[in-house]
Amino acid sequence: MSEYKAAFLNDELSKRTFIFGLRLWVVLGICVGAAFVLLLFLISLWFTSKRNNTAQHIPSQKPMIPNVSKEIQEIRIDHARKPTRHQQQPKPHQLLALPPPNHPLPDSESVGTIERQALLLPLGEESPIGLQRIHIEIGKDHRISYPERTGGSSHGSGETRSVDQGSIAAPEVSHLGWGHWYTLRELEASTNGFADENVIGEGGYGIVYRGVLADNSQFAVKNLLNNRGQAEKEFKVEVDAIGRVRHKNLVRLLGYCAEGAHRMLVYEYVDNGNLEQWLHGDVGPYSPLTWEIRMNIILGTAKGYDFN
Ligand SMILES: Nc1ncnc2c1ncn2[C@@H]1O[C@H](COP(=O)(O)OP(=O)(O)OP(=O)(O)O)[C@@H](O)[C@H]1O
Numbered sequence: 001m002s003e004y005k006a007a008f009l010n011d012e013l014s015k016r017t018f019i020f021g022l023r024l025w026v027v028l029g030i031c032v033g034a035a036f037v038l039l040l041f042l043i044s045l046w047f048t049s050k051r052n053n054t055a056q057h058i059p060s061q062k063p064m065i066p067n068v069s070k071e072i073q074e075i076r077i078d079h080a081r082k083p084t085r086h087q088q089q090p091k092p093h094q095l096l097a098l099p100p101p102n103h104p105l106p107d108s109e110s111v112g113t114i115e116r117q118a119l120l121l122p123l124g125e126e127s128p129i130g131l132q133r134i135h136i137e138i139g140k141d142h143r144i145s146y147p148e149r150t151g152g153s154s155h156g157s158g159e160t161r162s163v164d165q166g167s168i169a170a171p172e173v174s175h176l177g178w179g180h181w182y183t184l185r186e187l188e189a190s191t192n193g194f195a196d197e198n199v200i201g202e203g204g205y206g207i208v209y210r211g212v213l214a215d216n217s218q219f220a221v222k223n224l225l226n227n228r229g230q231a232e233k234e235f236k237v238e239v240d241a242i243g244r245v246r247h248k249n250l251v252r253l254l255g256y257c258a259e260g261a262h263r264m265l266v267y268e269y270v271d272n273g274n275l276e277q278w279l280h281g282d283v284g285p286y287s288p289l290t291w292e293i294r295m296n297i298i299l300g301t302a303k304g305y306d307f308n
Contacts (some may be wrong), residue, residue, distance in 0.1 A: 123231060180255030182266055187211065187221050187257050193254045194223065202273070218269035219254060226261055233262040249304035 013025040168302065190211035191198045201208040206224040223232035235256065242253040257264040273281070275297070278289060289297075 104301055180266070182255050182257045182264075184262055184264075186258045187264060187266070190219075191221060206228065211266075213282075218271075220267045220269045221257075222265045222267070224263040224265065226263070231261070231263040235265065238265055247304065248301045 013023065013028075015024050016022070017024055017027050023056075030123070047048055169299065187192060190213055191209040194207075194209055198209045199207055200210045200220060203222070206222045208220050208222045211219045211221050224234050235258070238253065239256055242257075246252055251263060251270050252268045254268055255266045272291070278287075283289075
């Protein structure tokens with residue numbers, strides 16, 4: 001019986017069809033192959049659409065990866081006044097300028113070759129952005145000369161509004177060795193009087209505001225809290241450690257303001273958010289930080305801590 005069936009099947013499959021006279025088993029084979037290819041195609045389509053949906057869940061206000069807004073150049077500073085290793089420890093937010101994936105990281109040797117460099121502008125020069133700057137020369141005694149100040153704090157809201165003209169005194173801090181001295185009035189004007197809507201963050205030592213200069217460039221100014229003289233301490237450490245150093249993994253300190261009891265630090269503005277936001281913030285169901293990016297963050301952080 002089974003032999004009969006096999007012979008019958010053989011006969012049937014060997015019959016020629018109307019499709020180019022091909023035998024039935026050939027046609028069936030072609031159909032099975034085509035169905036298999038179609039199935040593979042549909043599966044790949046499904047995977048592609050799933051991936052696209054995932055990408056759409058990532059918030060659009062943030063870039064896919066924390067790109068470097070711009071490269072921070074290294075500078076060479078005076079060896080004799082090189083801060084101690086302890087002083088140079090940058091804080092996490094200062095490592096915001098993260099290297100993009102595949103970006104070659106600086107080797108610590110190239111960063112560590114530090115020499116004297118004149119960084120500062122002539123005394124009393126009026127800057128193109130309308131801010132009067134102090135000029136400090138890295139010289140033998142590292143002293144700072146202050147231009148004659150006229151006028152004082154005049155507008156704005158927030159805690160600095162209470163500062164009247166009479167309370168504006170020459171900074172008591174000297175021997176800073178570096179920096180641009182901004183007046184309280186100038187910083188008030190560019191932060192809309194330290195308005196709440198200009199707040200971009202708050203740390204353990206003070207509130208950070210976004211400021212906009214006349215040429216539309218932005219900066220970040222940290223108004224140091226003065227709890228039991230903490231502002232003065234933090235101010236000195238920050239200016240001494242960061243002020244004279246430029247490194248691609250460190251946010252650059254542009255200058256400072258020291259008037260009366262007020263101590264403020266002016267940084268370049270880095271619009272990348274902070275590391276905590278990227279690691280623990282609302283970035284959607286899937287973090288855009290790939291392992292490669294995470295490795296670069298870790299390496300960049302380590303390099304930032306070790307740029308002696
Ligand atoms: N230069 C900057 N550009 C843009 N945002 C900044 C800048 N500096 C600070 N911020 C924002 O302000 C927040 C607070 O910064 P801040 O330096 O005061 O605190 P911190 O470093 O996070 O903590 P702490 O000072 O207590 O160690 C940062 O997390 C960051 O979001």
